[in-house]
Amino acid sequence: EADIYQTPRYLVIGTGKKITLECSQTMGHDKMYWYQQDPGMELHLIHYSYGVNSTEKGDLSSESTVSRIRTEHFPLTLESARPSHTSQYLCASTDGGKDTEAFFGQGTRLTVV
Amino acid sequence: SQQGEEDPQALSIQEGENATMNCSYKTSINNLQWYRQNSGRGLVHLILIRSNEREKHSGRLRVTLDTSKKSSSLLITASRAADTASYFCATITGANNLFFGTGTRLTVIP
Numbered sequence A: 001e002a003d004i005y006q007t008p009r010y011l012v013i014g015t016g017k018k019i020t021l022e023c024s025q026t027m028g029h030d031k032m033y034w035y036q037q038d039p040g041m042e043l044h045l046i047h048y049s050y051g052v053n054s055t056e057k058g059d060l061s062s063e064s065t066v067s068r069i070r071t072e073h074f075p076l077t078l079e080s081a082r083p084s085h086t087s088q089y090l091c092a093s094t095d096g097g098k099d100t101e102a103f104f105g106q107g108t109r110l111t112v113v
Numbered sequence B: 001s002q003q004g005e006e007d008p009q010a011l012s013i014q015e016g017e018n019a020t021m022n023c024s025y026k027t028s029i030n031n032l033q034w035y036r037q038n039s040g041r042g043l044v045h046l047i048l049i050r051s052n053e054r055e056k057h058s059g060r061l062r063v064t065l066d067t068s069k070k071s072s073s074l075l076i077t078a079s080r081a082a083d084t085a086s087y088f089c090a091t092i093t094g095a096n097n098l099f100f101g102t103g104t105r106l107t108v109i110p
Helices: none
Strands: A004-007 A010-013 A019-025 A031-037 A043-049 A076-078 A087-094 A108-112 B004-007 B010-014 B019-025 B031-037 B043-050 B055-058 B061-066 B071-076 B085-092 B098-100 B104-109
Touching: A004 A087, A010 A019, A019 A031, A019 A087, A019 A108, A043 B098, B004 B085, B010 B019, B019 B031, B019 B085, B019 B104, B031 B061, B031 B071, B043 B055, B043 B061, B043 B071, B071 B085
Parallel strands: A010 A108, B010 B104
Antiparallel strands: A004 A019, A019 A076, A031 A043, A031 A087, A087 A108, B004 B019, B019 B071, B031 B043, B031 B085, B055 B061, B061 B071, B085 B098, B085 B104
16 A cells, blocks of 8 residues: 555636645655546646755646655645646656656546536 | 647457557657556656567566557457547657657457
């Protein structure tokens, strides 16, 4: 069982609201990721972090922002949610090495109405 | 996909049969990994094969890697209904970021 947690699991919210998706891990991993998964299953890397105070954009442009103030915590924020943000958001972490597996949270399914 | 394509997109087999999924990728890699995702859940790591390895086994899983063709395959032998899930290959690029393929939906019919 992976020690990485995402809350909430499901969120339905109105257009224009600000939301924060939480992700925490207790493994002491430096590297953390956010993926967006579309209905066709493909995962797109939207943000990653090498460690505290490090945030980088992934290969898919996203209107969301992230922060990394503590090693264990990597929240994702949408300042003004839109229906196009409706998706599954997956958080993951690794120890940053080359031959290392990723541990995933259970995901947050976001619906913007 | 930025890095990988999987084939087939969907596969339906009878319990007890073998399931084979293929993955092709685009750039040079450090290793290739396979993950499983149950419906609506996060991904779970199954197996990792390094770029200098050609084949690896773990229980009922067998993974092959052909770096000259930039391809890998995952074989699940003697499938069970509980193997029903989506399977993804993932590669690590030079920046040590994981990029995933498009996934194969496997359905094992009891």
